[in-house]
Amino acid sequence: MATSSSILLLAALLALVSWQAIASDPVRVNGFVCKNPMEVNADDFFKAANLDKPRVTNKVGSNVTLINVMQIAGLNTLGISIARIDYAPLGQNPPHTHPRATEILTVLEGTLYVGFVTSNQPAPNRNKFFSKVLNKGDVFVFPVGLIHFQFNPNPHQPAVAIAALSSQNPGAITIANAVFGSDPPISDDVLAKAFQVEKNTIDYLQAQFWENNHN
Amino acid sequence: MATSSSILLLAALLALVSWQAIASDPVRVNGFVCKNPMEVNADDFFKAANLDKPRVTNKVGSNVTLINVMQIAGLNTLGISIARIDYAPLGQNPPHTHPRATEILTVLEGTLYVGFVTSNQPAPNRNKFFSKVLNKGDVFVFPVGLIHFQFNPNPHQPAVAIAALSSQNPGAITIANAVFGSDPPISDDVLAKAFQVEKNTIDYLQAQFWENNHN
Amino acid sequence: MATSSSILLLAALLALVSWQAIASDPVRVNGFVCKNPMEVNADDFFKAANLDKPRVTNKVGSNVTLINVMQIAGLNTLGISIARIDYAPLGQNPPHTHPRATEILTVLEGTLYVGFVTSNQPAPNRNKFFSKVLNKGDVFVFPVGLIHFQFNPNPHQPAVAIAALSSQNPGAITIANAVFGSDPPISDDVLAKAFQVEKNTIDYLQAQFWENNHN
Amino acid sequence: MATSSSILLLAALLALVSWQAIASDPVRVNGFVCKNPMEVNADDFFKAANLDKPRVTNKVGSNVTLINVMQIAGLNTLGISIARIDYAPLGQNPPHTHPRATEILTVLEGTLYVGFVTSNQPAPNRNKFFSKVLNKGDVFVFPVGLIHFQFNPNPHQPAVAIAALSSQNPGAITIANAVFGSDPPISDDVLAKAFQVEKNTIDYLQAQFWENNHN
Amino acid sequence: MATSSSILLLAALLALVSWQAIASDPVRVNGFVCKNPMEVNADDFFKAANLDKPRVTNKVGSNVTLINVMQIAGLNTLGISIARIDYAPLGQNPPHTHPRATEILTVLEGTLYVGFVTSNQPAPNRNKFFSKVLNKGDVFVFPVGLIHFQFNPNPHQPAVAIAALSSQNPGAITIANAVFGSDPPISDDVLAKAFQVEKNTIDYLQAQFWENNHN
Amino acid sequence: MATSSSILLLAALLALVSWQAIASDPVRVNGFVCKNPMEVNADDFFKAANLDKPRVTNKVGSNVTLINVMQIAGLNTLGISIARIDYAPLGQNPPHTHPRATEILTVLEGTLYVGFVTSNQPAPNRNKFFSKVLNKGDVFVFPVGLIHFQFNPNPHQPAVAIAALSSQNPGAITIANAVFGSDPPISDDVLAKAFQVEKNTIDYLQAQFWENNHN
Structure with a gap:
C-alpha cells in the first residue's frame, strides 16, 4: 500500500522542482534526498565542512x-x-x-x-x-x-x-584527464592529429594514471 | 572634435553590454570604466584586495x-x-x-x-x-x-x-537603517503602526545615527 | 498495487517540471496538484477570486x-x-x-x-x-x-x-513580523544592538502579536 | 566640445545596461531617456495613468x-x-x-x-x-x-x-492586423493557400483598414 | 511492493529536474522517459533522424x-x-x-x-x-x-x-489552424468582427479541414 | 560638434541594449554596428552565407x-x-x-x-x-x-x-590551441606536471603552429 506526500525544500521555492515520496523511499531532487518542508531546518543550509583544515594533496599537488x-x-x-x-x-x-x-x-x-x-x-x-x-x-x-x-x-x-x-x-573538467584519461579513451588517431604529435605519444599519455583533482 | 571607438570587456561577451568612447571621456558599463578589448588584460580580473587583513569594525562591531x-x-x-x-x-x-x-x-x-x-x-x-x-x-x-x-x-x-x-x-539592505535611517525618513505614523509602538519610539529611532555596514 | 502515469500541465511546457502519479495520490508541482495534460482545461487558468469584493482588513488596516x-x-x-x-x-x-x-x-x-x-x-x-x-x-x-x-x-x-x-x-516578508515576530524569536541581544535600543524594548516588541498581512 | 557622464537608472542595477551622455543629447536605454542616478526620484517609478477613466473604444470595440x-x-x-x-x-x-x-x-x-x-x-x-x-x-x-x-x-x-x-x-501581435494588414502586405498567393480561400478573399481582407488595438 | 530509484539524465545536470521511478513504470521528465544516470550513454544524445531524406508534403505543400x-x-x-x-x-x-x-x-x-x-x-x-x-x-x-x-x-x-x-x-502555432481550426471552434461572432468579414465567411473557414503542419 | 541619436535594433527589443551614435561614428552593440530601428529591414536578419558551398579545410582537415x-x-x-x-x-x-x-x-x-x-x-x-x-x-x-x-x-x-x-x-575553445598555442605561452612547468610529460615535450608542443579552426 503506497502512501505519498508532496514535499518541497524551502530553497526550491525559487525554482520549479517537485517530486513525490513513495512508500519509504526517499524523495530526491537532482539525485539528493529532499525533506518535507515542514521538517526543513537550519541543518539543510549548513555543512560542518572543516574548510579551515589543511588537506592532503594529490599527485599534482x-x-x-x-x-x-x-x-x-x-x-x-x-x-x-x-x-x-x-x-x-x-x-x-x-x-x-x-x-x-x-x-x-x-x-x-x-x-x-x-x-x-x-x-x-x-x-x-x-x-x-x-x-x-x-x-x-x-x-x-x-x-x-x-x-x-x-x-x-x-x-x-x-x-x-x-x-x-x-x-x-x-x-569541473580537468583538461588532461578529460582528453587523455577518459573511459573509454578517445581515439588516438583523433588526438594525435589534434595535438600534432605521434600516436605513440598519445598512447603514452593515455597509459598514465589520471586522478581527478575535483568534481 | 570627438573621436569614438567601440570597446568590449572580454567578460561582457557573455551578456549584452554596449558603450561608446567619446573624446577623452572613459567608457563605462554599469557605471564602471571599460577598456578596448585589445587592451583588456589580467588586471581587469584582479584586485589587490587585502582580504587577509583585519578591518576596523563599525559601531555594531x-x-x-x-x-x-x-x-x-x-x-x-x-x-x-x-x-x-x-x-x-x-x-x-x-x-x-x-x-x-x-x-x-x-x-x-x-x-x-x-x-x-x-x-x-x-x-x-x-x-x-x-x-x-x-x-x-x-x-x-x-x-x-x-x-x-x-x-x-x-x-x-x-x-x-x-x-x-x-x-x-x-x-544590501540593512533593515534597521533602511527602515529608520532613510533619507528622507519614512512617516512615523506609518512606522508606529507597522511596528506596534508609540510614535515617539519611532522618532527616537529615527534620530539615531545610522551607519551603513556595507553596500 | 500502484499504477502510475506521467502528466504534464500545459503551462509547464515552458519549464522543466516532471512528476509521477502514484496510486490515487495526486501529483504535485511546487506542492500543488497537477493534472493529466489531456484533462487540462480552462479551469486550470481560472479563479473565481471575487477581486471585486471588499475584504475585512487586519489590525494594521x-x-x-x-x-x-x-x-x-x-x-x-x-x-x-x-x-x-x-x-x-x-x-x-x-x-x-x-x-x-x-x-x-x-x-x-x-x-x-x-x-x-x-x-x-x-x-x-x-x-x-x-x-x-x-x-x-x-x-x-x-x-x-x-x-x-x-x-x-x-x-x-x-x-x-x-x-x-x-x-x-x-x-512576502513583512519586516516587523519577520524581525520581531519570528518563530522562534531572534536573539534580543542581536536585535537590541542592530536597532540601537534597550533589550527590553526588543522584548516588548517580540511580545506583541504579529499577524501576517499576506504571504 | 563634448562633455560626458555615465548614468544609471536605479532600476537598471538589476541588469546590465550602461550608456553615455554626450553634449546635451539625452541618454537612452531601449530608446527611452535615462537620468543621472543621483537625480532619480519617485517620479521615475510613477505614472499618472488615469487607469480609472473610461476610454473611447476602437472599431472592434x-x-x-x-x-x-x-x-x-x-x-x-x-x-x-x-x-x-x-x-x-x-x-x-x-x-x-x-x-x-x-x-x-x-x-x-x-x-x-x-x-x-x-x-x-x-x-x-x-x-x-x-x-x-x-x-x-x-x-x-x-x-x-x-x-x-x-x-x-x-x-x-x-x-x-x-x-x-x-x-x-x-x-503585441494582433493576428488579423499582422496577417492581413502588414506594411507591405504579405503575398496573397501565400495567404490564400494558408487560409484555404480564394485570392480575392485575401485581397478583400488586405484592402480593409487595420487599426492596431494596442502595441 | 514499490521499489524506487532516483535517476538523472546527464543533460539534466544543467537544470533542476528530479523524479522517481516506481515499480515498473518508467520515469519521465516533461513527459519523456528518463534513465538511470549510470545507464546514460551516447544514444541518449543521438537520433537516426533521416534528415537527409525527402518527406511527403502536406496539403499546403x-x-x-x-x-x-x-x-x-x-x-x-x-x-x-x-x-x-x-x-x-x-x-x-x-x-x-x-x-x-x-x-x-x-x-x-x-x-x-x-x-x-x-x-x-x-x-x-x-x-x-x-x-x-x-x-x-x-x-x-x-x-x-x-x-x-x-x-x-x-x-x-x-x-x-x-x-x-x-x-x-x-x-508551434499555425495561425490559420489555431484561429479557424481549433477544437472546439472559436465563436464566429468574435472572429467575424476581428477579421472584418461576414460570419458565413468564418463559418466557411471553420468548416475546412485544418491539418497541422508541425508541432 | 557632436550630434546624437538613440537607435535600437528590432531584435534588441528582447533585451536591454542601448547606445548612442556620436558624430559620424557608427553605433555598436557587442561591437557590431546598429541601425536606427526605422531603418531596420530584412537584410538585418539575412546573410548570403553560401553555406551550400564546400570550404577549403585547414591543417587538421x-x-x-x-x-x-x-x-x-x-x-x-x-x-x-x-x-x-x-x-x-x-x-x-x-x-x-x-x-x-x-x-x-x-x-x-x-x-x-x-x-x-x-x-x-x-x-x-x-x-x-x-x-x-x-x-x-x-x-x-x-x-x-x-x-x-x-x-x-x-x-x-x-x-x-x-x-x-x-x-x-x-x-569556441580549441583545447590543444588554447593549452599549447596561447599568446603568451602557459608556463611549461605547469603544463609538464598537468600532462605528466617532460618539459621538453611541452616545449615541442608549444613550438608547433597552432591554427585556430574556428572562433
Missing part, C-alpha cells in the same frame, strides 16, 4: 574541497557554491574549466600564479593567456567556461585559497 | 569588504562577488537582505551565531527563524532576499568570515 | 488577496501573479519585501501614500526613500527586493488597489 | 491602455507592466499574442468571454481552445505566446479589465 | 521534421532543437509562430521566399513585413514569437531547409 | 563557417547561431568546447565519428567518453561546455554537417 548542492541540499537552485583549495609546494590545480560557473578566488595562505586562456580569436590572433601572481588577500576572477589553473610557485610553503562558483553544481 | 564589479571591472555580467567580513567581539553584521543574491559563508576565525528568517507563512504560522552556531571551517547558506545576520558571541575574540554572493552587484 | 500559483495551477512557471489590496481608513500594507518579484500597482479607489527605500548607498549617503501620493488611476512600481509600503492617509474612506507581481510565487 | 517601460522609465529591466482594457458593448480585444509575456487579467466591470488556443498538438489532435465566461472579480491567465482574446458579450453594458504582463515590453 | 526533446531525451534543458523542412513546388510552411524560440534557417535545396511580421507599431504605423528571397546557402532569422512563413516560389522544383530553434521544446 | 551575431546583426540577444562544417577525408574538428552554448548537429554528407567527454566524476570513476558514428541525416547533441569533436573516418570522401548553437555568440 592540490586538493579541492567543494561544498556544493551534494553537501548542502538547501543550495539547490540557489546558484552558488564554495571551495577550499590546498596547494602543496610547487603544487597546481591543473588546467580545467567549469562548464556552468564563473569562479572568484582569494588567497588565504602563500602565493599563487594563476591564469586563464580566452576563447579562440579571429586569425591570425591566438588565444590570449592572462596570468597574475597573487599574494595573500588578492582576488582573481576566472570567467565561465574558460580554461584556467592555479600554481603554487613556492618550493617550500603550501598555499591555500577560498574560491566561490556561480552555480550550485558548477561541474 | 562588523566590517564588510565586498569585492564586486566596482572593484573588478571584469566581473561585469559574470554573476558572482566575494567579501571578507570582520566581527569584533560581540559584534554583528546586523539583519539585512541582498535583493539580488544568495550568500554562502565560511568561518575563517572564531565563532558565529547566524540565522535567517523565512518568507511569511500561511496563518497561523509565523516566519520561521533558522539559526546555527558556526565554528571555523563551517559553511552556511542565506537564500536570496531573506533577512539574515551574523553575530560573534565571543566577548573576547574577533571572528572572520569569507562570503560569496551570486551576483556581481548583489546590493 | 489592510488585506492582501493574492492570486498566485496556489490558486491557479496553470500559473506554474509563467512568472506572474495578481492581487487586490484593501486599505481601511488610515490603514497600511506595512513595510515588506518580495524576495522574488517586482510589483506594479494601480489605485482603484481612494488615495494611497506609497514608498520604497533603496539599497544601502556608499557612505556618507543613506538609503534613499522615494515616496508619492497616488490617486485613482495612478500607477507605481516597487523594484524587486526593496522595502516598500502603502498607506491610506484618508481617515474616512477606504482605498483599493490592484497589484501585479513578476513571479507566480513572489513571496 | 476595445481600447488597451498599457503602462510599460515607455511610460515608466524605472520599469526598465524589471519584467512587468500593467494595462487597463475597455470593452464597448459587444466589443472585443481581438485574437492576439504577446511574444514576450504571459498575461493575467481580472474583470473590474461587466462580463467577458475569454479564451486562448494551445500550440499545435500531435495529429490527429487539433489546437485546443480553452474559454471561460468571466464575471467581475474573476481572474484568468493567458500563457506566453499563445493566441488569445477577450469579448464583451453584453449588448448594453461596457466592460473593464485590469491586465498585467510579465515583461516591461511585452509586445 | 510542406513537411516539418522537428528533432526536439521528444526525439532526443538528452536535449532536455539544453535549449536547442533542429528541423528539416521540405517544400513541394509552390509549397509553403504557412504563417506560424514559435512561442518559446527564435529560428535560424538555411536553404539546402531550391529557393525560398521567406518573411516575418513585426509586433504592432505605434499608430499610424502598421505591422512591418520583412521578406527576402533565399537561395541555396543563405541564412535567415525569425525572432521569437513573431509570425513568419516560408514559401517555395518554384513551380517545378522542391526546396529543402535546415532550421534550428532556441528551445528543446519550441512549440 | 576541417573548416567551420559560423553565422553568428557578427554576420547577422539582428541575431543580437536571440540566443542562436548556425554553422556549416566541412571535413576533409580523415579530417577532424578537433576537441573543443563552447563556453556559452549547446550544439546540435546533423550530417549532410559522408560519415562522422563524434564524441564528447563528461565532467569529472566522483573517484574512482573517470570522465566518461560518449561516442557515435553518424551517417547522413543523423542528429547528435553536444551539451554546453563539454569537450567534443567530430572526425571523418572516411579516407576518400569529405563530410559535411550543419550545426546549430544555443547562443548568438557561443565562443
Whole structure:
C-alpha cells in the first residue's frame, strides 16, 4: 500500500522542482534526498565542512574541497557554491574549466600564479593567456567556461585559497584527464592529429594514471 | 572634435553590454570604466584586495569588504562577488537582505551565531527563524532576499568570515537603517503602526545615527 | 498495487517540471496538484477570486488577496501573479519585501501614500526613500527586493488597489513580523544592538502579536 | 566640445545596461531617456495613468491602455507592466499574442468571454481552445505566446479589465492586423493557400483598414 | 511492493529536474522517459533522424521534421532543437509562430521566399513585413514569437531547409489552424468582427479541414 | 560638434541594449554596428552565407563557417547561431568546447565519428567518453561546455554537417590551441606536471603552429 506526500525544500521555492515520496523511499531532487518542508531546518543550509583544515594533496599537488548542492541540499537552485583549495609546494590545480560557473578566488595562505586562456580569436590572433601572481588577500576572477589553473610557485610553503562558483553544481573538467584519461579513451588517431604529435605519444599519455583533482 | 571607438570587456561577451568612447571621456558599463578589448588584460580580473587583513569594525562591531564589479571591472555580467567580513567581539553584521543574491559563508576565525528568517507563512504560522552556531571551517547558506545576520558571541575574540554572493552587484539592505535611517525618513505614523509602538519610539529611532555596514 | 502515469500541465511546457502519479495520490508541482495534460482545461487558468469584493482588513488596516500559483495551477512557471489590496481608513500594507518579484500597482479607489527605500548607498549617503501620493488611476512600481509600503492617509474612506507581481510565487516578508515576530524569536541581544535600543524594548516588541498581512 | 557622464537608472542595477551622455543629447536605454542616478526620484517609478477613466473604444470595440517601460522609465529591466482594457458593448480585444509575456487579467466591470488556443498538438489532435465566461472579480491567465482574446458579450453594458504582463515590453501581435494588414502586405498567393480561400478573399481582407488595438 | 530509484539524465545536470521511478513504470521528465544516470550513454544524445531524406508534403505543400526533446531525451534543458523542412513546388510552411524560440534557417535545396511580421507599431504605423528571397546557402532569422512563413516560389522544383530553434521544446502555432481550426471552434461572432468579414465567411473557414503542419 | 541619436535594433527589443551614435561614428552593440530601428529591414536578419558551398579545410582537415551575431546583426540577444562544417577525408574538428552554448548537429554528407567527454566524476570513476558514428541525416547533441569533436573516418570522401548553437555568440575553445598555442605561452612547468610529460615535450608542443579552426 503506497502512501505519498508532496514535499518541497524551502530553497526550491525559487525554482520549479517537485517530486513525490513513495512508500519509504526517499524523495530526491537532482539525485539528493529532499525533506518535507515542514521538517526543513537550519541543518539543510549548513555543512560542518572543516574548510579551515589543511588537506592532503594529490599527485599534482592540490586538493579541492567543494561544498556544493551534494553537501548542502538547501543550495539547490540557489546558484552558488564554495571551495577550499590546498596547494602543496610547487603544487597546481591543473588546467580545467567549469562548464556552468564563473569562479572568484582569494588567497588565504602563500602565493599563487594563476591564469586563464580566452576563447579562440579571429586569425591570425591566438588565444590570449592572462596570468597574475597573487599574494595573500588578492582576488582573481576566472570567467565561465574558460580554461584556467592555479600554481603554487613556492618550493617550500603550501598555499591555500577560498574560491566561490556561480552555480550550485558548477561541474569541473580537468583538461588532461578529460582528453587523455577518459573511459573509454578517445581515439588516438583523433588526438594525435589534434595535438600534432605521434600516436605513440598519445598512447603514452593515455597509459598514465589520471586522478581527478575535483568534481 | 570627438573621436569614438567601440570597446568590449572580454567578460561582457557573455551578456549584452554596449558603450561608446567619446573624446577623452572613459567608457563605462554599469557605471564602471571599460577598456578596448585589445587592451583588456589580467588586471581587469584582479584586485589587490587585502582580504587577509583585519578591518576596523563599525559601531555594531562588523566590517564588510565586498569585492564586486566596482572593484573588478571584469566581473561585469559574470554573476558572482566575494567579501571578507570582520566581527569584533560581540559584534554583528546586523539583519539585512541582498535583493539580488544568495550568500554562502565560511568561518575563517572564531565563532558565529547566524540565522535567517523565512518568507511569511500561511496563518497561523509565523516566519520561521533558522539559526546555527558556526565554528571555523563551517559553511552556511542565506537564500536570496531573506533577512539574515551574523553575530560573534565571543566577548573576547574577533571572528572572520569569507562570503560569496551570486551576483556581481548583489546590493544590501540593512533593515534597521533602511527602515529608520532613510533619507528622507519614512512617516512615523506609518512606522508606529507597522511596528506596534508609540510614535515617539519611532522618532527616537529615527534620530539615531545610522551607519551603513556595507553596500 | 500502484499504477502510475506521467502528466504534464500545459503551462509547464515552458519549464522543466516532471512528476509521477502514484496510486490515487495526486501529483504535485511546487506542492500543488497537477493534472493529466489531456484533462487540462480552462479551469486550470481560472479563479473565481471575487477581486471585486471588499475584504475585512487586519489590525494594521489592510488585506492582501493574492492570486498566485496556489490558486491557479496553470500559473506554474509563467512568472506572474495578481492581487487586490484593501486599505481601511488610515490603514497600511506595512513595510515588506518580495524576495522574488517586482510589483506594479494601480489605485482603484481612494488615495494611497506609497514608498520604497533603496539599497544601502556608499557612505556618507543613506538609503534613499522615494515616496508619492497616488490617486485613482495612478500607477507605481516597487523594484524587486526593496522595502516598500502603502498607506491610506484618508481617515474616512477606504482605498483599493490592484497589484501585479513578476513571479507566480513572489513571496512576502513583512519586516516587523519577520524581525520581531519570528518563530522562534531572534536573539534580543542581536536585535537590541542592530536597532540601537534597550533589550527590553526588543522584548516588548517580540511580545506583541504579529499577524501576517499576506504571504 | 563634448562633455560626458555615465548614468544609471536605479532600476537598471538589476541588469546590465550602461550608456553615455554626450553634449546635451539625452541618454537612452531601449530608446527611452535615462537620468543621472543621483537625480532619480519617485517620479521615475510613477505614472499618472488615469487607469480609472473610461476610454473611447476602437472599431472592434476595445481600447488597451498599457503602462510599460515607455511610460515608466524605472520599469526598465524589471519584467512587468500593467494595462487597463475597455470593452464597448459587444466589443472585443481581438485574437492576439504577446511574444514576450504571459498575461493575467481580472474583470473590474461587466462580463467577458475569454479564451486562448494551445500550440499545435500531435495529429490527429487539433489546437485546443480553452474559454471561460468571466464575471467581475474573476481572474484568468493567458500563457506566453499563445493566441488569445477577450469579448464583451453584453449588448448594453461596457466592460473593464485590469491586465498585467510579465515583461516591461511585452509586445503585441494582433493576428488579423499582422496577417492581413502588414506594411507591405504579405503575398496573397501565400495567404490564400494558408487560409484555404480564394485570392480575392485575401485581397478583400488586405484592402480593409487595420487599426492596431494596442502595441 | 514499490521499489524506487532516483535517476538523472546527464543533460539534466544543467537544470533542476528530479523524479522517481516506481515499480515498473518508467520515469519521465516533461513527459519523456528518463534513465538511470549510470545507464546514460551516447544514444541518449543521438537520433537516426533521416534528415537527409525527402518527406511527403502536406496539403499546403510542406513537411516539418522537428528533432526536439521528444526525439532526443538528452536535449532536455539544453535549449536547442533542429528541423528539416521540405517544400513541394509552390509549397509553403504557412504563417506560424514559435512561442518559446527564435529560428535560424538555411536553404539546402531550391529557393525560398521567406518573411516575418513585426509586433504592432505605434499608430499610424502598421505591422512591418520583412521578406527576402533565399537561395541555396543563405541564412535567415525569425525572432521569437513573431509570425513568419516560408514559401517555395518554384513551380517545378522542391526546396529543402535546415532550421534550428532556441528551445528543446519550441512549440508551434499555425495561425490559420489555431484561429479557424481549433477544437472546439472559436465563436464566429468574435472572429467575424476581428477579421472584418461576414460570419458565413468564418463559418466557411471553420468548416475546412485544418491539418497541422508541425508541432 | 557632436550630434546624437538613440537607435535600437528590432531584435534588441528582447533585451536591454542601448547606445548612442556620436558624430559620424557608427553605433555598436557587442561591437557590431546598429541601425536606427526605422531603418531596420530584412537584410538585418539575412546573410548570403553560401553555406551550400564546400570550404577549403585547414591543417587538421576541417573548416567551420559560423553565422553568428557578427554576420547577422539582428541575431543580437536571440540566443542562436548556425554553422556549416566541412571535413576533409580523415579530417577532424578537433576537441573543443563552447563556453556559452549547446550544439546540435546533423550530417549532410559522408560519415562522422563524434564524441564528447563528461565532467569529472566522483573517484574512482573517470570522465566518461560518449561516442557515435553518424551517417547522413543523423542528429547528435553536444551539451554546453563539454569537450567534443567530430572526425571523418572516411579516407576518400569529405563530410559535411550543419550545426546549430544555443547562443548568438557561443565562443569556441580549441583545447590543444588554447593549452599549447596561447599568446603568451602557459608556463611549461605547469603544463609538464598537468600532462605528466617532460618539459621538453611541452616545449615541442608549444613550438608547433597552432591554427585556430574556428572562433
